[in-house]
Amino acid sequence: MSATTEGGPAGRRPRPLSPHLSVYRPIVTMVMSIMHRITGMMNIAGLVLVVGYITALAMGQDTYALASAVYGSWLGRIVLVTFTWSLLHHMLGGVRHAIWDLGHAFGDVRYQLSWLTAIGSVSLTIILWVVIVVLEAV
Amino acid sequence: MVRKPVELDGTGHRGQRTALKTIRGLGSARSGTEHFIQQRVTAIANFVLILVLVVVAIALSGKSYPDAVAFVGSPFVAVPLALAIISVCIHMKLGVQVVIEDYVHAEIAKMLLLLGNAFFALAVMAVSLFSIGRIMLQGLVLGSG
Numbered sequence: 001m002s003a004t005t006e007g008g009p010a011g012r013r014p015r016p017l018s019p020h021l022s023v024y025r026p027i028v029t030m031v032m033s034i035m036h037r038i039t040g041m042m043n044i045a046g047l048v049l050v051v052g053y054i055t056a057l058a059m060g061q062d063t064y065a066l067a068s069a070v071y072g073s074w075l076g077r078i079v080l081v082t083f084t085w086s087l088l089h090h091m092l093g094g095v096r097h098a099i100w101d102l103g104h105a106f107g108d109v110r111y112q113l114s115w116l117t118a119i120g121s122v123s124l125t126i127i128l129w130v131v132i133v134v135l136e137a138v
Numbered sequence: 139m140v141r142k143p144v145e146l147d148g149t150g151h152r153g154q155r156t157a158l159k160t161i162r163g164l165g166s167a168r169s170g171t172e173h174f175i176q177q178r179v180t181a182i183a184n185f186v187l188i189l190v191l192v193v194v195a196i197a198l199s200g201k202s203y204p205d206a207v208a209f210v211g212s213p214f215v216a217v218p219l220a221l222a223i224i225s226v227c228i229h230m231k232l233g234v235q236v237v238i239e240d241y242v243h244a245e246i247a248k249m250l251l252l253l254g255n256a257f258f259a260l261a262v263m264a265v266s267l268f269s270i271g272r273i274m275l276q277g278l279v280l281g282s283g
Contacts, residue, residue, distance in 0.1 A: 040233050047226060051266045054219070057210060058269035058276070061203045072199075091188065094181050101178065132196055 032114040036093040039086040046083035081129055088128075089121035173232055180229035187222035194219070204280050211277030216270050223266040231259035 024030065049071075056067035070076050096113050099105050105113055194215050198206060209215055234255045242248045 037237065041237070044230060044234070047230065047262065051223070051262055051269070054210070054266060054273070055269040057203075057206055058272040064203050064206065087188070091185055094185065098178070098181070128192070132199070135196065136200065 028111055028114040028118070032093060032096075032117050035089060035117075036097075039090040039093070042083070042086040043090055046087060049079070049083065081125065084128060085121055085125040088124050089117060092117040092120050092124075173235075176228065177232045180225045180232070183225040184222065184229055187218055187225060190218045191222055207273055207277045207280055210270070211274040216274055220267060220270050223263060223270075227259045227263040227266075230262075231256060234259075 053067050053071060056063040071080065096105075096117055099113065100110075198209060201209060210219070235252060238248060238251045238255060242251055
């Protein structure tokens with residue numbers, strides 16, 4: 001429903017709406033909260049990829065070989081690295097929310113915790129994929 | 139004797155609700171608390187199971203088809219994988235439901251999306267569990283041959 005029709009009959013001046021996201025200066029806690037929701041949605045695509053791979057394995061040798069080739073390609077790798085980051089971001093965000101749910105870390109430390117989600121998810125993604133590449137090379 | 143109204147929300151109003159209903163925190167929506175709790179219980183399960191599956195995924199990469207079938211079909215992989223799928227699907231269903239309820243206000247569109255969301259989560263769960271079962275059976279066939 002658009003803002004104009006919510007105010008009443010068409011043609012009348014639209015009723016004022018309460019301020020939304022655009023009026024706030026972005027701060028790390030807010031951005032991480034938004035990112036938590038976005039990464040949650042991204043993880044749906046990741047789940048479909050995981051289930052697709054399991055199903056390819058279940059269907060037989062040829063589909064497994066095809067899925068392995070697709071997931072192992074450059075494009076496949078880029079998608080998997082993105083999914084790794086998205087999953088780690090959502091997991092670290094979940095830990096942060098769990099700490100808050102238990103009533104802790106509401107002081108200034110909440111900003112550091114939020115930064116930790118951002119920095120931690122990127123760092124862990126890099127570390128994990130370096131380990132994977134090294135293991136493959138060995 | 140006149141009973142004093144329960145004033146949990148501090149407004150002095152409790153509408154048509156009985157005191158018991160007010161205490162239970164069940165408003166007009168009649169649900170919500172269990173959604174919150176299930177979301178968090180599955181989050182904890184997901185966290186633990188995904189840590190296990192990251193190791194599994196790394197170990198699986200590069201395996202030949204017979205090795206992959208034997209590996210994924212083994213109880214130590216198949217059971218945590220199946221548990222993760224179930225827990226993740228419930229978590230996903232609850233999470234997407236909140237997003238739909240937050241952003242979609244047209245009643246019919248909201249209903250259809252909520253229905254689709256529930257069906258999608260169940261479909262993903264069913265396909266995954268079927269596939270895991272098939273891999274286990276395939277592992278038995280290959281193992282005995």
